[in-house]
Structure formats: C-alpha cells, structure tokens
Amino acid sequence: MVTDYKKIELFGKTLIQKVILDAPFEFPFPISDNACFLFSLEGEIEFHADEDQFVVPSNYSLLLNCLNTGKKISNSISSTHNEIVVISFHPDTLKKIYEKELPLLLQKPKNSISNQSTERINNDFLIKKYIEGLLFYFENPSLVNEEILILKVKEIILLLSQTQNAEAIQVILSQLFSPALYSFKQIIEANLFSQLTIDELAQHVNLSISSFKREFTKLYNDTPANYIKNKRLEKAAELLIVSELRITDIAFDCGFNDLANFTKSFHDKYDVTPTNYRLKVNNK
Missing domain, CATH: 2.60.120.810 (Jelly Rolls)
Known part of the structure; x- marks a missing residue:
C-alpha cells in the first residue's frame, strides 16, 4: 500500500x-x-x-x-x-x-x-x-x-x-535508442567462448535460469554446461594444432579461467593432456 x-x-x-x-x-x-x-x-x-x-x-x-x-x-x-x-x-x-x-x-x-x-x-x-x-x-x-x-x-x-x-x-x-532483439541462438553462439557463467548467459537472453535451461535443452538437445564445455574444448584442440599460442592463453581464449580445470577437462575428453595432444598431432 x-x-x-x-x-x-x-x-x-x-x-x-x-x-x-x-x-x-x-x-x-x-x-x-x-x-x-x-x-x-x-x-x-x-x-x-x-x-x-x-x-x-x-x-x-x-x-x-x-x-x-x-x-x-x-x-x-x-x-x-x-x-x-x-x-x-x-x-x-x-x-x-x-x-x-x-x-x-x-x-x-x-x-x-x-x-x-x-x-x-x-x-x-x-x-x-x-x-x-x-x-x-x-x-x-x-x-x-x-x-x-x-x-x-x-x-x-x-x-x-x-x-x-x-x-x-x-x-x-x-536499448532505449538502439532496440535490438537477438535470437536465443545468436546470443549463445556469440558468447560461447567468453568467461560468462550459465547464470550470466541466462541474464543475457533475459530468462530465469530454469527457463534458460529448458530452452537450451530444447534447441541443442544437451545441457548448457555440457554443450558449452565441449564446444570450448573442441576449439582448444583446434588451436593447439593450428597455432603456437601458449596453453594458458588458449585456455583463456576458449572461455576457461582456470588452467587446472581446463587441463582436467581436456584430458577427460581426449584422454591426453593439452601439451601431449599438441606434441602427438605435430609428430604425426
């Protein structure tokens, strides 16, 4: 009142x-x-x-x-x-x-x-x-x-x-002067390799966290955490082959803010450390 x-x-x-x-x-x-x-x-x-x-x-x-x-x-x-x-x-x-x-x-x-x-x-x-x-x-x-x-x-x-x-x-x-409404996928793809958390991505698409997860699963047939992590690791694997960037820089560029977490996630997916992955591919 x-x-x-x-x-x-x-x-x-x-x-x-x-x-x-x-x-x-x-x-x-x-x-x-x-x-x-x-x-x-x-x-x-x-x-x-x-x-x-x-x-x-x-x-x-x-x-x-x-x-x-x-x-x-x-x-x-x-x-x-x-x-x-x-x-x-x-x-x-x-x-x-x-x-x-x-x-x-x-x-x-x-x-x-x-x-x-x-x-x-x-x-x-x-x-x-x-x-x-x-x-x-x-x-x-x-x-x-x-x-x-x-x-x-x-x-x-x-x-x-x-x-x-x-x-x-x-x-x-x-938005008061340049109104623009981006699609859900446009926002996800544009921020895949940023340092944004799942909660922050939900804010970017202007949805609650529960609505965001439902919409994400419907569009990508995967959870946000799993899909985003896999995309970041795939990009990291590509950069390890085609660039001479330091592994720390690659981790950061792909959206990881912790080198230990990146190394563990990479090993879980590819069964090899980032350093050995680069050496193995280059030797071939």
Whole structure:
C-alpha cells in the first residue's frame, strides 16, 4: 500500500519519484518508453520479472528497462516499511540533455550480443550519497529548477558508468535508442567462448535460469554446461594444432579461467593432456 508519493518532473515527464509503501504490497512497472533506476532507501524488496525473482536489500539499487511487461517489486511481510527512489530515463529527455552526442553509457555496445533488461547494483557509497542529495530537493521543492535537474541526470549517468556493473548497464540503457532483439541462438553462439557463467548467459537472453535451461535443452538437445564445455574444448584442440599460442592463453581464449580445470577437462575428453595432444598431432 502506497502511503506517500512525491515526484519531480523535467521537460513535462516524470524524472524522480519518492515512494513510501507499507507491506504487504505489489508495485508493478507499466509498459513505457523508459528505463528506471530504483534505489531501496529503507526495507528489503523482491523484484519479479516473469519467472525470475531476487531480493534487493536496503541501500542496493536496480536498473531495468520498462519496455516489457511482467516486472514488479513486492514485499509480502506484514507491518514492514519500504521507501524507494525511482529515477526514470526517457529517450526524449536524454536526447534533449545530450544535444551533441550521447555519452558512451547510452550508446550501443560494439561487442555485446545481449537482451539483458535488468541488473542489480550492489551497495555503492557514491550512489547512496547521490540519493541522499536528491532527498533534499523533495524536502525543498522550491529550490528545484531545470538546470539542477539536468545536472542531476548527468551525475547519475556518470556514477553508473563508474560502477562494476557498467557493461550490463550500457546494454540496458542503450536499448532505449538502439532496440535490438537477438535470437536465443545468436546470443549463445556469440558468447560461447567468453568467461560468462550459465547464470550470466541466462541474464543475457533475459530468462530465469530454469527457463534458460529448458530452452537450451530444447534447441541443442544437451545441457548448457555440457554443450558449452565441449564446444570450448573442441576449439582448444583446434588451436593447439593450428597455432603456437601458449596453453594458458588458449585456455583463456576458449572461455576457461582456470588452467587446472581446463587441463582436467581436456584430458577427460581426449584422454591426453593439452601439451601431449599438441606434441602427438605435430609428430604425426
């Protein structure tokens, strides 16, 4: 249940919202043309997107595009209190602010094939201080003006670009300007030899881990872990023959981040170590 709601507009569109809710509640995100940055000031909330869900603790934040249905936050624990701040990123507003050129965070990544639409952002000191600064303007609305709001938008874009989540954030925000929907297979094939985990691949195709595994098995007739490992080992075997790269470099290039794990996996598949495989083939 919403017990208090305040908003600040820029260029005729809602920019910042401060919402106080008492549990139990559900707060759905409507279909819209924007992306949202949600900061949990007080209380723990659950984020839901179709079958996927996870907890956003107090002082953590969430970035999501609001172009798809089925996204909401909730808290089912009675008598608990939640306070959130939501910043909306509208394409028209951002284009007006950045008249000459969009910053890199809003531009389409060159080497990323992903449909990811949600990213949880860990407790970040600078972002927390930024949110505390926004609260001042809710308490003193007469001090709010267009120039200050433009600066606040630029500030949060800069802060997000400096987080450890910047790569995923760029994917999400750039969809506002360069919408692209990749097929399941396009995303898998493009990321086969990356360092991504199965959970991260599921995020890239914008599915829960259970839905991702079901779809993968249906398309490839194999589990994700087994199929991906075999493809990486096959590529490694080829590189051992056709290149003079160090075995460590080959392991990394094929998506393995641990040499011991690569060597064991290779031996299990080919019944020989990578070094002896290279020697054996070259001697032939």
